Amino acid sequence: MFVNTVGPLDAKIMLVGEAPGVEEDKTGEPFANIREFGAGRTLNQVLSQAGISRAECLIANVARERPPGNKISFYFEDKGCTVPKPKLKEWIDLLKREITLYNPNVIVALGTTALWALTGEKKVGELRGYVIPCTLVPGKKVLATYHPQ
Numbered sequence: 001m002f003v004n005t006v007g008p009l010d011a012k013i014m015l016v017g018e019a020p021g022v023e024e025d026k027t028g029e030p031f032a033n034i035r036e037f038g039a040g041r042t043l044n045q046v047l048s049q050a051g052i053s054r055a056e057c058l059i060a061n062v063a064r065e066r067p068p069g070n071k072i073s074f075y076f077e078d079k080g081c082t083v084p085k086p087k088l089k090e091w092i093d094l095l096k097r098e099i100t101l102y103n104p105n106v107i108v109a110l111g112t113t114a115l116w117a118l119t120g121e122k123k124v125g126e127l128r129g130y131v132i133p134c135t136l137v138p139g140k141k142v143l144a145t146y147h148p149q
């Protein structure tokens with residue numbers, strides 16, 4: 001199932017994940033897996049620890065459909081996951097249009113795929129916690145962090 005971006009359109013914070021998983025594919029909702037060890041549960045926990053409610057954030061994914069076996073490499077031409085296939089290119093363009101339209105103050109890249117799509121950078125371990133310029137929508141700020149999974 002196609003998983004759309006959700007949340008208030010005037011949100012100050014936009015969270016960007018990688019791709020829907022099994023639960024998201026069933027419900028059409030990003031980060032819907034709130035079972036034990038689910039990415040949605042971890043996301044909710046870290047947000048609440050930071051004093052942020054999930055309901056005040058826009059929540060998006062780079063890929064909008066679950067890749068087979070949850071392997072994001074499915075959407076890339078190359079092993080290093082740097083050359084997106086046409087479908088992923090379309091979704092990245094959609095993300096670009098959403099960021100431009102909703103104009104959040106900060107975009108949080110949850111993991112390597114989001115960081116790459118938003119900034120062209122891949123080293124989330126080195127960049128975690130830093131604010132990096134957004135190359136997808138120049139002028140916007142991206143905060144890098146690990147994926148909740």
Ligand code: URA
Pocket residue numbers: 017018019020021024029030031032039040061149
């Ligand atoms: N992981 C993601 O990156 N996005 C989701 O929506 C769920 C799990």
